[in-house]
Amino acid sequence: MAEYEARRLENIKRNQALVKNLNLGLHNSSYSSKAYQKVKDHYPSPAKRRRLYINSPRRSSARIANALAKPPNNPRDMQDDSSDSSSNRPHKSRATKPSLDIDALVTKWSSWTLAAPPPTRDDEGNYHFASHPTFTPNKSPEAIIREGSFGGTYWRPLYSRHLRTTITDDWKELPAEWTEGLDVGKYLTSETVNPEVNKYGVACGQTIEQWEASGWIMHEYDVRGWFQWYCRFWQGRRCPDDNRQVSRWQRCVGEKGRWRRVLLKGYVENGIRSVTDEGNDHQKEDVSPAIHQTCHHWAWEVRQEALDRFWEESE
Structure with a gap:
């Protein structure tokens, strides 16, 4: 068990170092709120997509209107x-x-x-x-x-x-x-x-x-x-x-x-x-x-x- 625990801790340290080098840490202050908002705007939530579809313009009839x-x-x-x-x-x-x-x-x-x-x-x-x-x-x-x-x-x-x-x-x-x-x-x-x-x-x-x-x-x-x-x-x-x-x-x-x-x-x-x-x-x-x-x-x-x-x- 001691050997297994040692390998696990070593893997955690290696992964943390890799995340730090890639600048993708969840608590990394260099990942600005502006960048996060830009990604969020590019991929709207499913709920928002549904609302846009429902409210999209419909075909109108000039004959009925007249x-x-x-x-x-x-x-x-x-x-x-x-x-x-x-x-x-x-x-x-x-x-x-x-x-x-x-x-x-x-x-x-x-x-x-x-x-x-x-x-x-x-x-x-x-x-x-x-x-x-x-x-x-x-x-x-x-x-x-x-x-x-x-x-x-x-x-x-x-x-x-x-x-x-x-x-x-x-x-x-x-x-x-x-x-x-x-x-x-x-x-x-x-x-x-x-x-x-x-x-x-x-x-x-x-x-x-x-x-x-x-x-x-x-x-x-x-x-x-x-x-x-x-x-x-x-x-x-x-x-x-x-x-x-x-x-x-x-x-x-x-x-x-x-x-x-x-x-x-x-x-x-x-x-x-x-x-x-x-x-x-x-x-x-x-x-x-x-x-x-x-x-x-x-x-x-x-x-x-x-x-x-x-x-x-x-x-």
Whole structure:
């Protein structure tokens, strides 16, 4: 044991001498606190690394941010089709300076030429367009305007965040007979929504600003969206946005459209088999006036033939 202890003590002395020569002693005063801190900073603790990872910046969405932003005006105009698939939506540019020249764009909006004849009308009151056989509305733009729509606000001065300019007086491009005798300030350009203007006496849907934020508007063709497109399409304009708009109409009020079937289902559930005047007070109480108004904005109303077919499907 004595020999073993002697070797152990000798090894301790040798190791201590080696540490002293390498300047790595734990109590060596030459190992400064500054040097120690430099090593510590270079190798952060695991806990610190985890905190940095958790708090690292996340990817943000300009579309969601813009959609949540409060629009400059807040009239509720109509219900747009929130079920549009991303493949059918136009690409919405970021909030940067528009690449389109505003003056050239305004000229393009108002300088289109007639490319198709007026629609024909069948015995059920549906309109037919030769260029788009599946598009069969039963309300004309003039009827939608005169019967009362969009709370009277559709053609109000509109500030476009995308274009960074205010659009005014574009209602004047409408055929004169469509607005003859109307109170323009009440039926077309009111700054605030007036539900009493609407055919069914209720406000419904989203604002044009919200449609723009959602990417539903193609500014190259129609800065106000669906109904402005329909007015121009009715008059004979054809443009690259036609198929998209017709597809949206089909999903809303086409033969299998969402709002059309919801409305007809309401008739069946309330036992209503006859359409004598779909705007009368009795039906307003029994079937949602908001859905009626929504369909009206999309150029469709319940007709007897459509109601009869739906009853047959339900029985």
